[in-house]
Amino acid sequence: MSYNKKNEFNEYQINLAEFAKALSHPARIAILTQLAKKKTCICGEIVAVMPLAQSTVSQHLKELKNAGLINGEIDGPKSCYCINTGKLNDLANSFITLFGSLSGDCCSIKKGGDNE
Amino acid sequence: MSYNKKNEFNEYQINLAEFAKALSHPARIAILTQLAKKKTCICGEIVAVMPLAQSTVSQHLKELKNAGLINGEIDGPKSCYCINTGKLNDLANSFITLFGSLSGDCCSIKKGGDNE
DNA sequence: ATCACATATCGTAGATATACGATAAAAAGC
DNA sequence: GCTTTTTATCGTATATCTACGATATGTGAT
Numbered sequence: 685m686s687y688n689k690k691n692e693f694n695e696y697q698i699n700l701a702e703f704a705k706a707l708s709h710p711a712r713i714a715i716l717t718q719l720a721k722k723k724t725c726i727c728g729e730i731v732a733v734m735p736l737a738q739s740t741v742s743q744h745l746k747e748l749k750n751a752g753l754i755n756g757e758i759d760g761p762k763s764c765y766c767i768n769t770g771k772l773n774d775l776a777n778s779f780i781t782l783f784g785s786l787s788g789d790c791c792s793i794k795k796g797g798d799n800e
Numbered sequence: 801m802s803y804n805k806k807n808e809f810n811e812y813q814i815n816l817a818e819f820a821k822a823l824s825h826p827a828r829i830a831i832l833t834q835l836a837k838k839k840t841c842i843c844g845e846i847v848a849v850m851p852l853a854q855s856t857v858s859q860h861l862k863e864l865k866n867a868g869l870i871n872g873e874i875d876g877p878k879s880c881y882c883i884n885t886g887k888l889n890d891l892a893n894s895f896i897t898l899f900g901s902l903s904g905d906c907c908s909i910k911k912g913g914d915n916e
Numbered sequence: 917a918t919c920a921c922a923t924a925t926c927g928t929a930g931a932t933a934t935a936c937g938a939t940a941a942a943a944a945g946c
Numbered sequence: 947g948c949t950t951t952t953t954a955t956c957g958t959a960t961a962t963c964t965a966c967g968a969t970a971t972g973t974g975a976t
């Protein structure tokens with residue numbers, strides 16, 4: 685019947701979840717980190733640094749682009765990516781706000797020591 | 801041959817990605833928000849507020865628990881959940897650090913205006 | 917012991933995600 | 947125009963996620 689109920693939540697929750705999803709693979713974290721490290725926006729270089737096939741990296745780049753976290757531009761035969769700082773900061777701030785709102789103390793459950 | 805290469809990334813990246821994955825569904829964001837709102841740790845109440853079946857909510861709770869973001873405790877016939885503030889703050893801080901490191905300015909790509 | 921209630925787990929169907937190689941597309945150089 | 951280089955897309959197999967109903971489990975009351 686229904687195999688996806690994501691849309692029944694509110695936009696704020698959907699947005700945050702989508703952002704989190706974009707970051708939910710180590711390769712995508714690694715790509716973002718790499719893009720930040722070399723301020724010039726590499727592309728084939730990313731492939732070289734990753735333990736993944738070129739096509740797979742390209743797919744991850746596409747997802748990051750779809751999420752709006754990076755921009756891409758064609759530069760001759762190469763492609764040139766860089767972080768979309770505005771969007772990323774926006775979402776990061778939403779996340780930080782969420783974290784803040786979650787930090788309240790909780791009920792009676794054992795605290796201290798048990799961290800997992 | 802290999803359908804999962806996540807382990808070929810470093811631990812930091814894997815940890816952040818797992819945290820992000822735990823947050824990558826609106827239902828789980830909603831659950832955390834709800835847990836924070838009512839400081840007393842509800843459980844059946846969560847089901848009541850969600851557009852999901854009881855078993856589905858239970859599954860989401862389990863994932864959050866596996867990720868270490870919430871604690872669960874049996875309280876009579878009910879189950880009682882609450883946010884694991886320590887772990888959540890830890891991970892949140894890692895994320896905030898990541899965001900900080902990504903905020904550098906980028907190459908020549910058009911800036912301003914294009915926010916996807 | 918039995919019943920009622922709350923929750924967890926099982927089984928499962930369909931959707932998505934992740935990975936790859938193969939191939940297409942687009943630009944630069946010959 | 948053809949080749950090389952670089953990247954994107956297609957087709958695909960397998961794994962994982964998401965959802966549900968059904969059922970098991972566990973507790974408290976009767």
